[in-house]
Amino acid sequence: MRGRDEETGEFHDKSRKQKRNDALEVLALGEKLVSLTPAQLARLPVPEDLLPHIAECKRITAHIAHKRQLAFLAKHMRREEDATLDAIRDALDANSETGRREVAMMHRAEDWREKLMVDGDGALSKLLDEYPQADRQQLRTLVRNAQAERAKNKPPRAYREIFQVLRTLMLPAALGLAGTDADESEDALEGSTDEAQD
Template identity: 40%
Template sequence: MTKQPDEWLDDVPDNDEEDEEIIWVSKSEIKRDAEELKRLGAELMELGSNSLDRIPLDEDLRSAIELAQKIKKEGRRRQMQLIGKMLRSRDEEPIRTALDKLKNRHNQQVALFHKLEMMRDRLVEQGDEAVAEVLALYPNADRQQLRAMIRNAQKEKAGNKPPKAYRQIFQYLRELAEA
């Protein structure tokens, strides 16, 4: 026996009851999320063992990443998919945070090196004026040693010799910055 149109609504629950909220996720969105996790896994695969130590990974995921680093060609792609699948079942936020810190620390170090290189160039070109600036920034710097290295760098530059003292100035500045 078929239902008449006015009886169709008999099976629909009343709106008086509290409805549970259902969140629908499209298949495309699920695929995008999976691809993003595979990219995260690929970034993790590019890291060395020292960097991986700084990222909160469980033992299974860590061993899968280390295995993927050893594999070549098609097997590597399949291993990347496995890593992506493993990441889906884990909280990815701490991993992303640690990875961002690693990248940011690298960027900060590069910026520091650029700053030190510019300071070294000023020291060689300007001499005592720049030495005063360096001593203001780094009070524990040795003025006499710094001036001797600057003189040697200027002599090397004038004589077209290899920049040994030039490198020594940079190393000295880096030691001062790290201290």
């Protein structure tokens, strides 16, 4: 029984419902950790003693056994300090925000590529207004080659290359890396793409 403070009338401990909700939140966090790739997991501040339990939970695929192992992982997680679990949650939120920005940037690059294919020099001028560091001649050549490929029903090599050029161009702004050079930002995206594929 929780008991009350005689002077203030407040409960000494959390209610049973609150304890259950907290336990379910920890269980949900455990499920997220189990679903991550090893590379993504390595970037989180997960205590070393939890890693074997996470690995074991990933290994077990039978439904009931997996559920039991997940509950066992959550039990160990509840023994951790609240600050540790909050740090893991914050790191997960930061990773998902970066992922959302990357996806938005990729959609933007695809939109620009289509505009370039349809409108040619008009779209290129607008792109250069927004991204003055872009190489006009390179993009113009790629667009012309992509249009020729499309007309001749050839594999879309130049079309794909336009996307790569646009992605490299837009990456620093998408990741909030203004002032970084293209090679560094390309490395940053490749790292996050590799993790997404793991």
